[in-house]
Amino acid sequence: MQYLTIALPKGRLFQPSIDLLNRAGVFTCEVSEDTRKLVFEDREHQTRVILVKAVDVPTYVQYGSADLGVCGKDVVQESCKDVCELLDLNIGYCRFIVAVPSSSSITDVGGLGFNSRVATKYPRVAGEYFSSLGMQVEIVTLNGSLELAPAVGLADAIVDITETGRTLRDNDLKVIADMGSSTARLIANRVSYRARRSEINDVTQRLREVVK
Amino acid sequence: MIYRRKQIPKGLRDYLPDELARRRALEHRIIEVFNRWGYRELVTPTLEFVDVLEPEAGNGLKSSMYRFFDPDGEFVALRPEMTTPIARLVSTRLRSDVDPGRFWYLANVFRYADPEVGHRREFCQAGVEIIGSSSVFADAESIALCIDCLDGSGLQGFGIDIGHMGFVNGLMKDIGLEDRTATAVKDALLRQDLVALKSIVDELELSSTDRERLLALGDLRGDETVLETGARIAGDSELALRALDDLRAVMQRLKHLGAAGPVNIDLGLVKNFDYYTGIIFQGHAFGVGYDICGGGRYDKLLAQFGFDCPSTGFAIGIERVLAAVEQGNLDLLTEPKPLSCVVAFEEGLEEIALLDTRELRQNGFIVEVELDFRPMDAILRRAAKLGRSCVLSYSAGPKCEVIALEGRGELIVRRLSDILPSREFVIGVSNMRAKEL
Numbered sequence: 203m204q205y206l207t208i209a210l211p212k213g214r215l216f217q218p219s220i221d222l223l224n225r226a227g228v229f230t231c232e233v234s235e236d237t238r239k240l241v242f243e244d245r246e247h248q249t250r251v252i253l254v255k256a257v258d259v260p261t262y263v264q265y266g267s268a269d270l271g272v273c274g275k276d277v278v279q280e281s282c283k284d285v286c287e288l289l290d291l292n293i294g295y296c297r298f299i300v301a302v303p304s305s306s307s308i309t310d311v312g313g314l315g316f317n318s319r320v321a322t323k324y325p326r327v328a329g330e331y332f333s334s335l336g337m338q339v340e341i342v343t344l345n346g347s348l349e350l351a352p353a354v355g356l357a358d359a360i361v362d363i364t365e366t367g368r369t370l371r372d373n374d375l376k377v378i379a380d381m382g383s384s385t386a387r388l389i390a391n392r393v394s395y396r397a398r399r400s401e402i403n404d405v406t407q408r409l410r411e412v413v414k
Numbered sequence: 415m416i417y418r419r420k421q422i423p424k425g426l427r428d429y430l431p432d433e434l435a436r437r438r439a440l441e442h443r444i445i446e447v448f449n450r451w452g453y454r455e456l457v458t459p460t461l462e463f464v465d466v467l468e469p470e471a472g473n474g475l476k477s478s479m480y481r482f483f484d485p486d487g488e489f490v491a492l493r494p495e496m497t498t499p500i501a502r503l504v505s506t507r508l509r510s511d512v513d514p515g516r517f518w519y520l521a522n523v524f525r526y527a528d529p530e531v532g533h534r535r536e537f538c539q540a541g542v543e544i545i546g547s548s549s550v551f552a553d554a555e556s557i558a559l560c561i562d563c564l565d566g567s568g569l570q571g572f573g574i575d576i577g578h579m580g581f582v583n584g585l586m587k588d589i590g591l592e593d594r595t596a597t598a599v600k601d602a603l604l605r606q607d608l609v610a611l612k613s614i615v616d617e618l619e620l621s622s623t624d625r626e627r628l629l630a631l632g633d634l635r636g637d638e639t640v641l642e643t644g645a646r647i648a649g650d651s652e653l654a655l656r657a658l659d660d661l662r663a664v665m666q667r668l669k670h671l672g673a674a675g676p677v678n679i680d681l682g683l684v685k686n687f688d689y690y691t692g693i694i695f696q697g698h699a700f701g702v703g704y705d706i707c708g709g710g711r712y713d714k715l716l717a718q719f720g721f722d723c724p725s726t727g728f729a730i731g732i733e734r735v736l737a738a739v740e741q742g743n744l745d746l747l748t749e750p751k752p753l754s755c756v757v758a759f760e761e762g763l764e765e766i767a768l769l770d771t772r773e774l775r776q777n778g779f780i781v782e783v784e785l786d787f788r789p790m791d792a793i794l795r796r797a798a799k800l801g802r803s804c805v806l807s808y809s810a811g812p813k814c815e816v817i818a819l820e821g822r823g824e825l826i827v828r829r830l831s832d833i834l835p836s837r838e839f840v841i842g843v844s845n846m847r848a849k850e851l
Contacts, residue, residue: 266703275609284704286606387609392705393698395606396678397573399635 206249206401209268211256211277215386218293219272223251226408249405260285260389269394270405275384276363280324286395288406289388292413296363298327298381303352304374311379314339314359321348321357328361331381349373425527425535437736439746440567441520444540444730447566448518451559453542456517458499464489466502478525480535492524497689497712497727500543505721512546512723519543520732533704534733541709541729545716548724550660553693553711554667560707560728561673564697567735568744571700573676575635577683578661579690579710581644582631584653589624599628603684608632634681638665644681660693689715693726699738706734753829754780756797759808761787767808770834777833794819806830807842815842 208229210219216235223229229251231244242251254262259273260283271285274294278287300320302308314320314337321342322328332339342357349369351357363384364370370377388409395402422428429437448455464481468491480492493499496519508515520540527533542559544552557576564572582603586596595614602610615628627647634640634647641658648654661679668674676697685694685708694710709728716723739746755774759767767783774781782802784793790807797805798819804826807815816827816839827839 264703266701284605287609288606290609290612390606391703392606393700393703396575396635396680396698397700403633 205243206270206398206405207268208249208251209254209259209262209271209273210251211259211273212253213256215256215272215274215294216253219291219386220251222272222291222293222409222412225412226405228405228408257281263389263391266391266393269391269398270402271389272386273389274363274386276324276327278387278389279384280326282326284392286390286392287387288390288395288402289409289413291386291388291409294386295383296365296385297383298324298331298361299364299370299377300331300359300361300379300381301370301375301377302359304376306358306376308359308378311335311337313378318359319357320359320361321351322361323348324361324363327381331361349375423535425533427534427536436740436746437732439749440736440739441538441540441732443566443568443746444563444732445518445520447559447563448540448542451516451555451562453516453518453559456500456503456519457521458493458496458503458519460492460522461490462493462499462502464491467491467493467498478527480524480526493521494525495523495687496521496539496541496729497543497687498715501545501712501715501725502719504543504545505716505719505723509721514544514546514552517543517545538732539729540732541727543725543727545725546723547726548713550663550693551667553660553726554664554671556709556726556728557664557677557693557695558668558671558673560695560697560709560730561676563730564676564699564707564735567739568742568746569699569735569739570742570744572697572706572738573678573699574695574697575678575680575683576661576664576693576695577680578657578693579684580653580657580660580692581648581681582684584651584655584657585627585631585648587653588649588651589620589627591618599631600684603631603682604686606632631682635678635683638662638679640679640681657692664693685710687712695728697730699735699741701741702734702738704734706731706738751801752778752780753804753826754782754802755804755806756782756784756793756802757806757808758784758787758790758793763808766812766837767806770806770814770837773834774830779833790817805842813838813840815840817842 210216212235220233229244229247229249231242233242233251235253240253252268256273257277259271260278260281262268263271263285264283272291276298300311308314316338319340319342320328321344323344325341325343329341344351348360348362351360388406390402467479468476479494482490484490500517500519504512504515522536522538524536526535542556544556557574561574582600586599595618598614599611602614611632612629615625630647634644641662644658648658665674668677683694689712690710691713692711696705696708699706707728707730711726713724716725757767757771771781771783793805794817803820805817807817809815814837816823816830818826823841827841830839
């Protein structure tokens with residue numbers, strides 16, 4: 203039988219997800235984020251791990267290049283890819299928030315005016331959030347250093363994820379709305395989930411047992 | 415706009431000859447299976463009134479129809495699927511033909527969706543509708559025919575999951591879920607989002623039994639033993655129990671039809687078309703990350719057109735099956751290739767050359783005629799590129815030179831002489847050059 207391929211995200215979720223796989227006995231070989239190697243195989247457990255950029259995990263899974271993947275709910279939501287969500291892994295907890303400069307007189311999202319600009323790495327999630335409130339704001343898509351946007355007048359507010367809120371405080375931003383939380387999920391390719399159900403169920407079950 | 419002159423709209427594509435040859439071969443194989451099962455073809459127009467397509471277009475489809483006003487000011491749409499147009503046609507024109515009516519179609523359909531994996535905005539579906547039978551044997555026939563088509567296309571390692579709308583609906587009704595919650599549960603099952611299913615269930619105030627019953631829907635898939643598990647969680651729901659009876663009967667029938675092999679039962683299966691009412695199914699193939707076919711029973715759809723008539727059917731995505739077949743490196747073009755040739759002649763010899771051309775075509779040869787009197791080198795190169803068997807060169811009076819491109823000169827000459835006994839064929843001197851091509 204073919205190896206079961208699992209796509210893991212580089213970055214903040216890497217270490218906690220590889221720890222989970224280790225403890226669950228799904229993939230126990232050594233994997234390092236620092237080498238140039240991107241594919242790791244565990245002959246004993248017949249699994250292969252591939253390392254990809256976090257935002258690309260749903261893509262690898264949707265196309266079936268990986269049977270399973272680990273990625274944040276924030277990424278799944280933003281990518282809008284057609285994948286199965288099998289398990290909440292309870293790692294990488296963070297919140298989606300709307301923030302404005304601390305000095306601003308705005309205290310809730312309702313205070314954002316009609317022509318407000320909102321900077322975000324999550325244009326889809328942000329757009330859906332504001333339109334669900336019946337608000338029309340201009341979404342500005344950025345790829346990083348969101349904290350800078352209000353400071354230099356690019357945007358009035360930002361939509362971002364935060365774990366502890368420290369980065370926000372360091373950059374003189376305050377939260378005016380909590381849009382919900384996000385944790386890492388185990389996702390599966392739609393066809394793999396049917397064609398290789400018993401193997402995937404086995405992995406899900408092992409992970410479920412080690413997830414707090 | 416000039417800069418668009420060389421482009422086509424997003425999500426659409428051109429097909430080139432080599433790929434088309436394989437695709438047509440696949441279509442022919444599938445059509446042959448339809449015909450062998452006694453189905454008859456229907457064609458409906460590409461455009462229909464929005465009023466026809468809309469009433470039952472499922473959640474996903476409504477927003478993905480290409481809709482526009484035609485020059486008469488009528489609100490029309492490109493068909494997003496074929497079942498509704500056929501329901502319209504049968505309820506208006508073929509009411510006497512539903513005892514039952516067995517129909518097939520092969521047609522392009524259009525959906526305005528983001529083009530991504532396996533999704534295009536124009537794609538081809540081959541499918542059937544069995545109209546006028548409420549028997550589960552009609553459902554079984556539809557599934558078995560679908561499997562026969564996939565087998566016939568040479569596809570290996572595919573699987574079919576069958577389920578029943580009545581099971582999920584019956585269970586939810588028995589638990590007493592509100593419509594809104596029921597929709598959310600079905601949506602989570604459709605997306606196979608087990609995390610969402612769990613969080614919906616967590617928010618409801620349910621007994622622990624009902625909780626388990628709902629959560630079980632996420633993974634009730636396997637062979638027939640799943641039906642026993644299903645019976646345990648169905649409780650007293652008549653709807654769910656009847657669904658299990660239907661599935662049992664379908665599985666039995668599939669066994670008799672020799673088609674149970676690739677079939678699994680998935681009691682949590684739901685579909686994104688609102689019109690399904692009973693047995694539903696979908697198929698997947700190893701190596702392609704999306705469904706390749708799907709279908710089910712839709713007993714209320716024809717009533718939308720004033721004709722209350724039970725029906726069932728399915729559609730196969732031609733491009734998707736083609737992708738799956740080719741991923742398995744299967745050759746669709748297994749038919750022996752007929753002999754083919756390019757006829758070239760010098761000016762003055764067109765009469766005999768073209769007379770021969772007609773005779774050869776009538777006898778099954780594929781014949782292309784050289785139009786521009788180009789040098790033999792150019793003609794040979796082109797013939798070789800297109801995989802022709804030979805070039806016939808009329809340059810020396812009544813004798814015709816045969817330049818074989820695949821080294822079967824003697825055989826080709828024999829075949830030609832059989833068809834045209836009065837002509838003298840000789841292996842051409844250019845044969846030497848042909849070998850170097």
